Amino acid sequence: MESEEEVLYNESEEEEEDEDDSGNESSGGDDDDGLSVALLDSEPTVSANMSSKDKMDFDEDFPFEVLTTEQIMQHMQDCIKEVNNVVQLPPTITRILLNHFKWDKEKLYERYYDGDRGPLFSEAHIIDPAEAYNNQQIKKLSYSHEMETCIICCRDFPASMLTGLACGHRFCKDCWNHYLTTKIMEEGMGNKISCAAHACDILVDDQTVMNLITDNKVKLRYQHLITNSFVECNRLLRWCPKPECSHSIKVQYLDFQPVKCTCGTIFCFLCGENWHEPVKCDLLKLWRKKCDDDSETSNWIAANTKECPQCNVTIEKDGGCNHMICKNQNCKADFCWQCLGPWEPHGTSWYSCNRYDEHEAKAARDAQERSRAALQRYLFYCNRYMNHMQSLKFEHKLYASIKEKMEEMQQHNMSWIEVQFLKKAVDVLCLCRETLMYTYVFAYYLVKNNQSIIFEDNQKDLESATETLSEYLERDITKDNIVDIKQKVQDKYRYCDSRRKVLLQHVHEGYDKDLWEYSVKL
């Protein structure tokens, strides 16, 4: 513990390099990382061919960086160094202190210069290095020539062979190694390993861990755990939510904004979920919780298959379009999957499939009817939310079939450039469906006011246009009518795109001016 503090981080870096060289044993660790980074780097170009995500617009005023595991480590060391220039503590102690303050250095400075350092150090479960130094000196003098028993393994050692933290509890190096290895490998602890003595809460610092552990695999795992707690505690960092991705995103300030990892994943920086504009994280979280509730879940599962409103044949949806045509040859009813009403009015201006009739619901008189109405209201929004989500799941299918059509057309005298509008149209369609999906979560919690009516009008326009576009793409295009339909498709996707922007813009304005009222307290 009394060796050069600077050595810790440098030494650990060397260890990692050693491991790279040592071959077999270590190939599960560092090499793997290198490989996955390489794979991930190449991935965006693969998925870029066919994904709506690339069309997402990012706010230029919200810069963010994608960091690799190595860059995260470096960033952590930079943070420690910066603070150390001010507080002048051993780096490993600084890391524990910073971790205690969730890597908010201002808070650390505030407490550190507040006057009394004692409570600060005991709260962070470390011993003030200024005091620790004195203790160690005394101990070294008094113990150096005696034999001492390690109370864990019960073996006797010259006192100088036992070691411990500044709390003064001493054990042999073997026992420390076993103890730390068990904590790290079996309990997955990194940041919060305390002294091996019973009821001692003093935390083991990184340098002690690095000095006492003999197995490089364990050291590497420890570093991963420390890096992980650095990212998890740091408000300006977030891991990419894709399970096999090891990157993290670094932002400069917190805001409700989408970020994009080099692996292609786009997510909400604030909550880590898929980007969910226009609804904000807290409402979405409430919604998800509600959807997870069993009694309600079973209700919407039942809603995934429906009966034809005309002939009662059971129908399962197999495409994204909500315009259903019953396959029963004797029926062929045209209807809307969402409201089961006839399809015909949906294409016209009095399309009102998106709006639940609040007036009717209010007519419910007694409590039972009210609760039924609440459930119906929920099911109404949930159904539409699930519908768009379902449709999005067919995204890949649609991309594949459009790709086929594009290739076919190129064999019939159309150039590559001329058929690109189809891909663009699917991009827009998917973006619109995603936005629509989250508009129903937003709408569910919205209290009716003038602005919410405008919002629902925007939602209606976007939904109606999106359904038309979907229908063009899924059903109407053949190689014979391509020239005629091209103009229609282009007009429609441009219209969809602009309606989506209008809707989002309106919601943002509402956020800025505080115009939205919610039915729940946040």
Added chain:
Amino acid sequence: MASMQKRLQRELKSIQTEPPPGVSINQNSVGSSLTQWIVDMEGASGTLYEGEKFQLQFKFSSKYPFDSPEVTFIGPNIPIHPHVYSNGHICLSILTEDWSPALSVQSVCLSIVSMLSSCTEKKRPPDNSLYVKTCSKNPKKTKWWYHDEKV
């Protein structure tokens, strides 16, 4: 693991020669590998358990003392106590989360004796019947939420 044998031998010797009051090792129960012991325990005088006899079983894994021992009451008399389930499982934090390799059979015995001695009302944990029906055989697999330590 050699270090574990040495440590268990030491522990066995010390509990034989200077056992804590009311505690004695059941010699027949200790096999040559030392991985399983039974400790006889007597309710301390002046407590609710005065005159009662209990048996505690210790099982040590190959990772002992870095891994905590599995400790349960066995035999015909399981103490009726708010932290002891009728199947012998004990809700005591040093047996799982707060275990430290610096603890020992002696210190576990002492903790259990003091847990029994401080009891003011003989009763089973409130969730006893549900727990006994659903728990794993190994109490270490239970994710305990610790009952109020003061009881």
